[in-house]
Amino acid sequence: MNETQGSLKQYFANIREAVTSVSKGMGITFRAFLKSNGMRKQLGSVDYGAGPVTVSYPEVKDDIPLNSRNRLFNHVEGCIACNQCAVICPVECITIDSRKKTADENLDERTPAEFGSKPKKLKLLRYEIDEALCCFCGLCTEVCPTECIVHTPEFEYSKYDRDKLTYDYLNFKDDNPLPKG
Amino acid sequence: MGPQHPSTHGVLRLEIVTDGEIIKAAYPDLGYLHRCFEKHAENREYLQVVPFTDRLDYVAAMNQELGYCLAVEKLIEVEATPRAQTIRVIVSELQRIASHLLAIGTYSLDIGGFTPMLYAFRDREHILGIFEELSGARLLYNYVRPGGVARDLSRGLEEKIREFCRYFVPQLVEIEELLSGNAIFMDRTCKVGIVSPDMAVAYGFSGVNLRGSGIDWDLRKVRPYSGYEKYEFSSITATLEHGVIGDCWNRYNCRMKEMHESVKIVEQALARLEAGEIMAKVPKAIKATGEVYLETECPRGNLGYYIVADGSKQPYRVKVKSPGFISLACFDELTSGMMLSDIVAFIGSLDFVMGEVDR
Numbered sequence: 087m088n089e090t091q092g093s094l095k096q097y098f099a100n101i102r103e104a105v106t107s108v109s110k111g112m113g114i115t116f117r118a119f120l121k122s123n124g125m126r127k128q129l130g131s132v133d134y135g136a137g138p139v140t141v142s143y144p145e146v147k148d149d150i151p152l153n154s155r156n157r158l159f160n161h162v163e164g165c166i167a168c169n170q171c172a173v174i175c176p177v178e179c180i181t182i183d184s185r186k187k188t189a190d191e192n193l194d195e196r197t198p199a200e201f202g203s204k205p206k207k208l209k210l211l212r213y214e215i216d217e218a219l220c221c222f223c224g225l226c227t228e229v230c231p232t233e234c235i236v237h238t239p240e241f242e243y244s245k246y247d248r249d250k251l252t253y254d255y256l257n258f259k260d261d262n263p264l265p266k267g
Numbered sequence: 268m269g270p271q272h273p274s275t276h277g278v279l280r281l282e283i284v285t286d287g288e289i290i291k292a293a294y295p296d297l298g299y300l301h302r303c304f305e306k307h308a309e310n311r312e313y314l315q316v317v318p319f320t321d322r323l324d325y326v327a328a329m330n331q332e333l334g335y336c337l338a339v340e341k342l343i344e345v346e347a348t349p350r351a352q353t354i355r356v357i358v359s360e361l362q363r364i365a366s367h368l369l370a371i372g373t374y375s376l377d378i379g380g381f382t383p384m385l386y387a388f389r390d391r392e393h394i395l396g397i398f399e400e401l402s403g404a405r406l407l408y409n410y411v412r413p414g415g416v417a418r419d420l421s422r423g424l425e426e427k428i429r430e431f432c433r434y435f436v437p438q439l440v441e442i443e444e445l446l447s448g449n450a451i452f453m454d455r456t457c458k459v460g461i462v463s464p465d466m467a468v469a470y471g472f473s474g475v476n477l478r479g480s481g482i483d484w485d486l487r488k489v490r491p492y493s494g495y496e497k498y499e500f501s502s503i504t505a506t507l508e509h510g511v512i513g514d515c516w517n518r519y520n521c522r523m524k525e526m527h528e529s530v531k532i533v534e535q536a537l538a539r540l541e542a543g544e545i546m547a548k549v550p551k552a553i554k555a556t557g558e559v560y561l562e563t564e565c566p567r568g569n570l571g572y573y574i575v576a577d578g579s580k581q582p583y584r585v586k587v588k589s590p591g592f593i594s595l596a597c598f599d600e601l602t603s604g605m606m607l608s609d610i611v612a613f614i615g616s617l618d619f620v621m622g623e624v625d626r
Contacts, residue, residue, distance in 0.1 A: 104450040111445050115382065153421070155403035176315040223318035223409040228417070237403065 155222045155237040158215050160255040164234035167208040171226035171235055179219035180226065183212035210256065217243070218251040268610075276373065276614065277621025281598070285607060293602040293610065295595045300625040308585035313339055313413060313553040316585065321407040323587065324623040326369055327566045329362035329398075331623075332411040334563040337492055338572040339413040342559045343549070350543040351415035352494045356536045357428065358401070358410065359493075360529040364435070365394040366566035367522045367529075374519060374615035375446055378455045383445050390438055393431050400424055414549035420540075429537055432530050439530075443523055456519060457510030460601060460613035464513065471593045474568030475525065476617060478504045479518030486564035498535050500528040515616035522618070552580050567591055567618060587626055591619030 141148045150156075167184035187209050226235050245251055268281040278299035284291040304323060308316045320335045321328040333355055340346065347355065372387030395405045400421055402410035410417050446452050462472065467480035477484050485502030487495040503524040505517035555576040562571040568590025577583040594617045602610055 100450075107448050107450045111382070111449060114441055114445055151400045151403070151421075153403050153418075154399055154405075174312075174315065176311055176318055221318055222404060222407070224403060224417070225314065225318070225409070 150239045150241070152239060153237075154239050155224050155227075156241040157217060157238050157243055158220060158226070158253075159236055159238045159240075160213055160215070161234040161236075162210060162213055162255050162258075164232045165210055165213060166206050166232055167210045167213075168231060170229045170231070174225045174229045176223060176225065177219050177221050179216040179221075181212060181214045181216075182210070184208040184210050213255045214252055215255070216252045218248050276619065277624075279595075279614075279621055279624075281610070283602075283607070283610075288607045290602050290605050290607060290610060293598050295598050297592075297595070297621075297625055300621045302626065304626040305585055305587065308582055310581060312580050313582060316582070317412060318407065318409045321409060322622060323589070323626060324565065324567065324570075324591075324620045325406060326620050327362050327366040328406065328408055329358045329411065330366075330563065330565040331570065332408065333359050333493070334561065334565065334570045335572050336411045336413045337563060338559055338561040338574050339553065341561055342555045342557060342574055342576055343413070343553055345414050345547050345549055347415050347493075348544045348547050349494075350541055351545045351547070353536050353540050354416050354420065354545065355411060355493050356495065356498070357533055357540075358398070358416075360532045360536070361394050361397065361428070363566045364526050364529050365391045367526050368394075370566070370615075370618040371442070371446070371519065371522055374612075374618070375452070377615045378452065378612050380446065380449070380452060383442050386438065386442050386445070390435060393434075397424065397428055397431065400427075412546070412549075413553060415544070415546035419545050425537060425540065428533065432534050432537075436527070436530060439523075439526055447520065447523065453509055453516060455609075455612050456515040456616065459515045459609045460605070460616060461511050462513040462597065462601065466597070466600075467513065470597050472568070472597075473590050473593070474564065474566070475518060475521045476568060476590075476594050478502065479521045479616075480513040481505045481517075486562060486569055490562070492561075492563060497539070498532050500532050503528060515612050518616045518618075554578060554580055562588070565590065567620065567623070568594070570623075587623075589623040589626065591617075591621070591624040594619055595624060 167182055169182050169184075172178070172180040172182050185208065187207060222237070224237060227233075227237055243251075268283055271278065280296040280299065282294040282296055284293070302322070304319055307319055311319070317332055317335060320331045323331050368387040368391045372384040372391075375381075375383040375387075398408060398410075399405045401424060402408040402418060462470075462476070462480050464480045464482050467477050467482060472480065473484070481504055483502055483504045486492070487500075488502050503521045505512045505521060508520065510516040556578045558573070558575040560571060560573045562569045569588075570590060571588035573584075573586040573588070574582050575584040602613065605613065
């Protein structure tokens, strides 16, 4: 509320102030209009400045960094069922069942050079992640000793049924194409 | 008014008694976003609490994490490595810019200016892009950890942040030009919702809301943490440029000016960045005894974490002192006699996020 109204002088001063300040704002709008007509600013690797900023999403996709944390994926062939990811998960969305391997069983299809000092001692019976619960904090990927559980940049996996968001990685199937990596 | 009112920034419900358009009394009704953070934290390990702290103030998640991690570090007597500290300063200042941009953008939208909102969101997007590349997430980062940070700056990111600083200052001046001197904006904000310095202190305001009332109190200056004492910046307090000290315009102006300071800090921190470890030696399962209270300067004010540890892997009690909750307390006293449309301007200028108020 402007309480300085009253005198005639103040009245015109108010009008002048309003016109100048609004025209200042309009000047910025006009500058932006000129810029969008071809005068695009290129600054280093990123295209900043005027011009369309919106990405028309389903047709055009924005570049997502490779290390962005979206849907989890477990490479079960590398998993040693150590249960560390299930323990660290703050929302308890990972379920692991395993049993001890028998003496004549060889669980590793990999060469010792590949698995290093972490051979498989447990047979993985169940590895499920409820992606509806997952909070994408990335703690499980950090504790994993074999680095077989990873966040993928895949984020388009919405389903009509919430049960379908529980992924069983021992027989992984999904409508969406499998992430590579 | 509320809980789904577009100008209440979250789910705040206000019970308002009016006489025509004049407010007689207003009572904030809280609890719509209560998610039992403090109880959850008692049942999780120290490290597992970090993702939950993100969800307190989802607009400034980095600063919330930093506060918690500093408190845990104080508890287990570990100090972050120099490189981690510098990275922390960079991310928390970038986050402060992003948070203030959102505050100013939505504020101008609330009182009728559409363009600044679009400009602010465009610039905030660049910061979110930087954070996505850095931590992997755009909003809830889980990046700052007890003892350091989760990931090192990826290749080329340093240059990207520098580029952003160069790009951002002229854009900020442009937004300032659009808003600060605008007659309509000033009519809506000057001399509205005046919090006098005495009142601000009496209620326990902090951060921008306190500095907007003319009291110079910045925790980064007064009680530096994470190496803030090494940086040159000034804490912004309200000046008598327009309006009255302590009104909505001055709070807005402090936010605007503070972004300039944040850019300065980020540039200094980038120059200071040295090679080294990003994680100090922290035991895998954190166990501690004792209690600790630590406050940090968040975009919304002084955020305090009070942690009681009983020697187990989990904290015995975590209490959050949130600045938004405190600024809400003044509603009854300040809004009586105000016009109904002014309350929108007042809510926006206090800039609270309900996630942190309700926890």
